[in-house]
Amino acid sequence: MKFLAEIEVMPHKELLDPQGKTVANNMKNLDIHGVEDVRIGKHILMRLEAASEAEAREKVDTACKKLLANIIMETYEYALHPISE
Amino acid sequence: MKFLAEIEVMPHKELLDPQGKTVANNMKNLDIHGVEDVRIGKHILMRLEAASEAEAREKVDTACKKLLANIIMETYEYALHPISE
Structure with missing residues (x-):
């Protein structure tokens, strides 16, 4: 079976996100007002x-923990969609 | 009104994604087999x-086009959720 995993890796809520902060601060320079917070992560x-679906989940979890997310600073979540060939 | 925009910026389907390709190739080294393709973008x-919602959409579109996405190489889409204060 083939699956598509849609994974989101985000900085922990408790941690500062300097990249997002910089983007939020720069919105004013683009004449975009009212932006209060920006957090930037990865969409994979x-x-x-x-x-099986269980095996696919195991693979995605391993990939996230070992390679895609830095578990100390980031959290991940994902949705798994079966795809037809 | 306050809104939360959930934005996904991805490399164009037609373009190679070297970062994703590298990650896909390295899955084998982590003993994860069966990964066929990986594409990496941003989740913001x-x-x-x-x-109003219309004004919020205008702001998000402007932010994506001018700052968050490189329209030549990336596409973006987003969902807008009203949030209570």
Whole structure:
């Protein structure tokens, strides 16, 4: 079976996000007012082959923990969609 | 009114995504098999104040086009959620 995992990796809520902060501060220079907070993370689309949904979830979890997210500073969540070939 | 915009910026489908490609190729080294494709973009949460939903959409569009996405190489889409104060 083939799956598409849609993964979101975001900085922990408790941590400052300097990149997001900089973007938020610069909105005024673009004449965009009213922006209160910006947080920037990663959006990852991963297409994979697995024998079952459980196996696909195991692969996505391992990939997130070992490579895609820095668990100390980031959290991840994902949705898994079966795709037809 | 306050809104939360959930923005996804992704490399154009037609373009190579070298970062995603590298990640996909390295999955094998982590003993994760069956990964066929990885594409990496940005996931941005933006909290903003606007008089109406239309105004909020205009602000988010301007922010995406001028700052958050490189329209030549990336596409963006977003969902806008009203939030209570």
